[in-house]
Amino acid sequence: MEKIGIIGAGASGVFTAINAKTENNEITLIEKNDKIGKKLFITGKGRCNITNAKFFDEFLENIVVNKKFMYSSFTNFDNYALMDYMEKNNLKLSIQRGDRVFPKSEKSNDVIKLFEKQIRKKNINLRLNENVIDLYKDDKFKVKTSQSAYEFDKLVIATGGLSYPLTGSTGDGYKFAKKFSHKIIHQVPGLCPIIFKDKNLNVLNGISLKNVSLNIETNRGDFKEFGDMLFAKDFITGPIVLTLSSLINRSRVIRMYIDLKPALDFEKIDNRLLREFDKNPNKDISNILKKLLLNAFIDIILERSEINNRIKANQITKEERHRLIKEIKFFHLSFDGLKDINSAIITSGGIDCNEINPKTMESKLVPNLYFVGEVIDVDCLTGGYNLQVAFSQGYACANDIRRKNE
Ligand SMILES: Cc1cc2nc3c(=O)[nH]c(=O)nc-3n(C[C@H](O)[C@H](O)[C@H](O)COP(=O)(O)OP(=O)(O)OC[C@H]3O[C@@H](n4cnc5c(N)ncnc54)[C@H](O)[C@@H]3O)c2cc1C
Structure with a gap:
């Protein structure tokens, strides 16, 4: 049974986990907070602007940094695919001013509940209150947390950026990526x-x-x-x-x-x-x-x-x-x-896209290592684009994990 570790249960980590699960793998999702999606909870002032209904070209215009990197993952899982996914899982949506898409209930917690249900249904091993403090790779990935130690065949880093650190995104992913010799683009505040x-x-x-x-x-x-x-x-x-x-x-x-x-x-x-x-x-x-x-x-x-x-x-x-x-x-x-990055809505900068395969989110430097979400150097304007990026990347990564596991 292939063992997959995912660090960070924000939008990108959770979406990767629930889409990567097969009968032949075991997925461990490690989160330092006592619940999943702490940042997701505060998105859109608690209403969660989950994506944007604009068509392809116009959607991409709202990606400020590394638009081209997103072509592949967005084409494979775009905003309409995300909306389908949500509605198939009984989350009704409403499209509002500026084509912004929200849950009809306007409660971010309903998105989180949907994800919690999927995590249970798919038998994902969710480890809350566990902070990953160190990791390295020899034949496998070795991950040390505040509570335990793990070995994984594949590892996904979904630790977010630097903004709103009280939600858990304190930049740990950059430290981990540096250990694997990944280049980090200097982080500056975005949407602030x-x-x-x-x-x-x-x-x-x-x-x-x-x-x-x-x-x-x-x-x-x-x-x-x-x-x-x-x-x-x-x-x-x-x-x-x-x-x-x-x-x-x-x-x-x-x-x-x-x-x-x-x-x-x-x-x-x-x-x-x-x-x-x-x-x-x-x-x-x-x-x-x-x-x-x-x-x-x-x-x-x-x-x-x-x-x-x-x-x-x-x-x-x-x-x-x-x-x-x-x-x-x-x-x-x-x-x-x-204003400083703590109060920015998004972190601009992060892991250099040139060292990540845009189709799979796999590192070009270290096989079986993946990055998804805000930790990567992609950022967008307001309007639901940043969450869509996290979901599209998560889906691309999950697809690759599933494909290689079959
Ligand atoms: C106030 C605010 C409002 C926003 N509103 C919107 C919106 O309406 N629409 C939109 O599209 N975007 C919005 N965004 C941006 C969006 O929330 C982020 O782009 C998105 O949540 C990033 O997801 P992520 O999974 O990459 O990172 P995060 O959601 O930050 O998740 C990373 C997770 O990793 C965990 N973690 C980090 N380090 C470790 C470690 N060492 N060990 C274990 N766990 C760890 C963290 O605790 C966290 O839970 C908003 C952002 C903010 C701050």
């Missing part, structure tokens, strides 16, 4: 808030912006996202910020600014201001701007444009008006880095 240096923006704390565009110019090109974002005390977050963080996390940022009125070009704003000034010549400029901007921004923008906030509309010069519009279209924030 962006810190700014500006000290005088306290009034913006808690303000959320809708339909703005955030622009970041870097040494590797300029990036722009349109949508919603949120100000905190010294950082910005929200959908467009998270996306941009993943696009710029290996670049040197030159300039960052918000276009507060992306739907209106310079001339349109100018005409609009002129109309308002004509209608209300004796009104304070700060009052007039209430029609165009959120209150919290008005004094900051006037100060940045060097315009007194008590000045009347009919006193504003053309130069002042143009300075004002410039501040609205280019609301500058001094970039001060990304």
Whole structure:
């Protein structure tokens, strides 16, 4: 009977285990937590955005790093195959805004329960509360845990990345991979808030912006996202910020600014201001701007444009008006880095894809050693893509284990 060891019972490890089981193998799934899927539980704010229903090309566009590496495993087990799998196992799904797929119940725990049931049904030897502390290979893989020692014919490393370490992903997989001489791409935060240096923006704390565009110019090109974002005390977050963080996390940022009125070009704003000034010549400029901007921004923008906030509309010069519009279209924030990896949604970096067979997830350096999930250097945008990557890779690995076992 072939013995398979899988380290880590997150999305990728569990999915590998339940799909790799045959009558001729014995699968041991080792997890240091007291339950499976601790990170899975908090995904999608507890609702678990399990995948995304976009078609092939559009789906792949959302993979930021090592898209090509995913072609094979995604083709063999894509988002529609995952949805089929879930529904066949009685988990009803719903497709929501942006083609995001959730369990209909909107409870991540229902996904976890499905997996627990499969683990029991398939007779997988689940070892909870066991931390793998060391491993090596001679004729077989020798794995030492906090409780016990094991020997395996095949070993799968599914230990996750570095983000949200309280869920168990503390980067152990990188240490294990290094022991087998695998190259690790330096890890940086992905999908995380962006810190700014500006000290005088306290009034913006808690303000959320809708339909703005955030622009970041870097040494590797300029990036722009349109949508919603949120100000905190010294950082910005929200959908467009998270996306941009993943696009710029290996670049040197030159300039960052918000276009507060992306739907209106310079001339349109100018005409609009002129109309308002004509209608209300004796009104304070700060009052007039209430029609165009959120209150919290008005004094900051006037100060940045060097315009007194008590000045009347009919006193504003053309130069002042143009300075004002410039501040609205280019609301500058001094970039001060990304939040640390602990608070990132995903780890960018990890085991170098060049040393892994993309069809099987087997190491190209060590036969019978496999890697799946976030531990590998693949990362995607938000929308269910990261979990799909974990499931597609897990399936590819399981397929290879099953095929070689038949
Ligand atoms: C807050 C948050 C929300 C997210 N929401 C979504 C979402 O809605 N949709 C989406 O697609 N993606 C989401 N993601 C990303 C997604 O959760 C991860 O990409 C995915 O869970 C990675 O799965 P994994 O199996 O590779 O790693 P993990 O889920 O991190 O699992 C790794 C497991 O290995 C165990 N382990 C580690 N080291 C050892 C050891 N030495 N011994 C024993 N066990 C060990 C850990 O305890 C852990 O259980 C979210 C991430 C976060 C942080």
